[in-house]
Every structure is written in C-alpha cells, then in structure tokens.
Amino acid sequence: MKLSSVVVTLLLTAGVAYYVYTPLPAAIEEPLKLMLLDALFHVMLQVDYLCQSLGQSRFSVVEGAMSVLVSLGNMAGGHRGGVRVSDVDFDGIPVRVYEPPAVGGGEGGPRRAVMFYHGGGWAFGTSKKGSYDILCRQMSDELNAVVVSVEYRLAPAVHFPVQYEDCLRAAKHFLQPGVLGSLSVDPQRVAVSGDSAGGNLAAAVAQEISSDDSGVRFSVQALIYPVLQGLDFHTPSHQQNQNIPILHRYMMARFWLLYMGVDTSLSPLILSPALLHHPSVSPSVRSRINWATLLPPKHIKHYKPAAIETGPQGLKNPEVEFLPGLLDVRSSPLLAEQGVLGRTPRALIITCEYDVLRDDGLMYGRRLQDAGVKVTNVHHDDGFHGCASLTQWPFSFDVGKRVIRGYIDWLQENL
Template sequence: MRLKPVVFTVLLTVAFAYYVYIPLPDAIQEPWKLMLLDAGFRATMHLVREEMFSILVHGFEGVMPGVKVSDITFAGIPVRVYEPPAGGEGHLRRGLMFYHGGGWALGSAKKGSYDAINRMVSDELNTVVVSVEYRLYPEVHFPVPYLDCLAAAKHFLSPEVLAKYAIDPERVGVSGDSAGGNLAAAVAQEVNTNN
C-alpha cells in the first residue's frame, strides 16, 4: 500500500518538471530561475482565462443594463462604443478613448475585464467610451498600432462625431493600460501639438 503515494509523488514530480522545463540557450545563467518564472506566468494565464472574465462581464451587463454597446469603425478602425444611459437632457457628456494593453501583440478590449471596466466607466461617469481595436503584431509593425489609434482619435474628435454622441469637446480624454497607456500618451501629445 505504500507504493501508491510513491507512484503519485513521482508522477506529480514528472508532470511538474515537464510543465516547468523549456529549452533555453546555453548562455543563460541560472536557467532554472527563468524556467520557474515562465511557468509561474503560464500558470497565472491558465487560471485567469477569458472564460473566467466572461462571468464578470455578464455580471456588469446585469448591473448596467442601460449602457448601449456598438461595434463600428472610426476612420476604418474597429471600435466599440459604450454610451451611458440617456439622462440629463441638454447637458453634454464626457468622452474617453481607451486603448487596451497587451504589448502591441495581444488582447482585445471587447473581451474580459476591459469590456467590463469600459461598461462601468461609461455608466458611473456618464461618459461615452470608445475602445479602439488597433491592429496587432505580427500582422503589422510599428508604427501601425499608433497610427490606428491616432486615426480613431481624430475621427472621434471631429465636430460631427462629438455632436452625434452629445460630447463636450472640452471634456475628452485618452486612457489605456500598459502598451495602451503608451499609445494614449503618444496620441494625446500628437493631438495637443496639432491643435
């Protein structure tokens, strides 16, 4: 009977080693540290998949049923527009451009926590949020993601679009996380320089 725990331990050790091991160049010092770090990141990604965030999104849809979500294009760039519930007639609303993170290679603001956060921001701050689906690496290279975000922002700032969504042109901002924060800063600088 003592054989079962030993077999289980050996199998668990082999499975762990198989999961952790990745081939690395010989020049890397202490490769086991890099392997463990990589395994930790991969394990985290497995635990926090998009499916888990979909529960969060559906929860926000229930809490914020008045937020209208539209998938359209601005200057040929796919965007998702979040419009807060109608109210405060005669008052202009805020506008916010949002650029998702992902190292210019991953991600979509239409899924998971980004979608949930944009719904919440739109509802709680009475803000029209425009989330930009800029093109990603490896299909495109720098500066294409930046140019996509800039084109969408310029379209959003046009008087026709601001009027359509009842946005105060003096209360428009840009935001993003990680790589999206970099894009937001670059777009804000370019728009301020040319105005």
C-alpha cells in the same frame, strides 16, 4: 500504495510546486491566488512556444485561454443594463462605443467622453469581453460618458507603428466636431486613457494630438501602469520586480520585440545593459530616462545601474535592427522632448510598487511636471501589474478594485 504511485505523486507535486510557487512580497494580498494565475500564464506561454515551433501563430493559445478567463469574468457580472453598446468603424478602425443611459446628458448638457486603449503587450486583448468591457460599461454609466474603446490590430500580424497609427487614426476621427456632436460629447471634456501597452498608446497619441492646434484636443490623459520605454530594462523596478507576477521582465522584453516585429530570440540583446549605451543613443536621450535623477530616493533604494556587458551579449555588433523603433517617440513616449511634453493635457498616472513598469510611470510623471503639466501620481504600495483587470471572480483582488475606483473618481473630478 505501490512505490510507483508514490513516485508519480511526488513528481506531480514537485511539478505543480515548480510552476505555482513564486516568492512574493508580504504586501501582496492573497499570494496563492496570484501564484496560481501566474502559473496559468506560464503554462499558456509554454504551450504557445510549442505551437510556434510547430508553425502555429504566436499567442494563439494564450489568447484562447484568455478568452476563457474573461468569459468567466463576464459570467460574474459587471454589465450595466442601461449602457448602449455599438460596434462601428472610425475611419476604417473598429471601435466599440458605449453610450450612457441618459441620452443627451443627465445634467442637461453635452457629455464627457473617454477614448480607451486596452493593454495586452500590443499582442493580445480586446475591449469586447472580460474586464475591459466591464470597465468601459462602468465608466460610461458612472461618468455619464461616451466611451470609445479601440480595437487596434495586434502583433505578430502587424507591428510598430501600425498599432499606434490605428489608435491615432481612430482618435482623429473621434475628435472631429461633427462626430463629437453626433454623440452629444462636449469637445472640452474628452480624455484619452489606457493601461499598460494601452497606456503607451494613449501617451503617444496624446503627444501627437497636442502638437496639432488645428482641431479638438484631449483635455486629460489617464494612464494606468503604462509602458513608456524599451531601452532600459535595469531600472530599480525592473531589478526589484523582474520575477513578480504577472508581468516578468523577460515577458516585457518579448512583448517589445513582438511590437518591433523582430524575432523574440533577440531577448538577450534588448535585455543587455549595453543597449542604453549604443552609439545610436545620444546623451540627451539617455538623460530623458535617467532614473538616478528622475526617481525619488524611496524608489531608487539600493539599486544601481547595471554594469555594461563585454561578453557575447554585450552588443559588439553596432547594428541592432530593432533599436530605431525603440528610439521613436511614438513607441517610447518617455523619450519625447520637453517642449512636446509641455503641450500635453493634465495627467493621471497610476503606478504599482510590484510592477516592472513602475519607474516608467514615475519618470514620465516627473518629466511632465518639469514641463509644466499638472500631474496626479497615484501609487499603490501593494499593487502589481495587471491588478486593475483582476476585479471579477475567480481572480479578484482588492487592490484592483481600489485602482479602478480611484481611476473613475479622478475622471469624475477632472474631466
């Protein structure tokens, strides 16, 4: 073999190792598979950054590649032949409605219903294909439920509060007695649910709907590793899992900035520990995300609050353009007052140990319980962010299947 061939081989091997190898905790199953998936995301993001520099739309490449992956998932199966699927508008918002085979209710009465918001960092994703379509079909079939998945608009074409307003608008339309009646839905058995950014939207919509006594309200909220605040990127879970696939801390910061409609080059500001101590953030607000008092010791571990920076990344300028959005409870449901939380429905909150968002969910569960809400916390010690969407070939993980199984079983018992 020529020396040049050896050099090229070594360089390619080193390059692959650089993108693929990520030290992972021993508890995570099939680490190589997760490393490969994470490397794929990194490559897609790098290509996306290049496209941005050339004037192409953000996340265009990422979304295209995701479409390929979810198509593979669809080929693997998961369709429920008896579920009727229709694409309609709810007050101008596109939704996909899944109706179970037993029209009129298999138990001789009105059916359950689930309003579902998909994840994707408020910037990509769809319920019309891939894991979300499979999940909605499964819920409709196994729960004998009408499932409504909302196709809210995405960043960067729109930003906060548009995504929230789309979801709220669809929810208000769905909860009208006439609409529920036309779909044979029991108004006392309607859930709101979502994962990741969708969990954020579900929690925020649940708070708003629960504050209105004039109409039908959700009976349960089911949140899968929800993102609930963007002020503190130094919680124990952010510190512990900042480089764990598939949601790294810098990626979460980028998603927040896209949601706020500002330049993603401001990542150092949103990641700064000083953000939480900005003059605009009152002590009462800080107390609502004070993980030192809201988290159990087993999750605090040895982690401590990050030191406030005094250098150029330390928020010397009192004006931070995205801060008002982060302080809005419609984007950060964890910041809601106790009285608002106390009016929301009983909750399921699913968290994963190896997820930067773990502590958001745990703190929200604690605050809901303190407000008198019945909460079921389900924590997966071997889980990682996004695992609930990884249940089909070629990226199938047992923990993802267990998350979905427990989620549907809880809805079966509580809805």
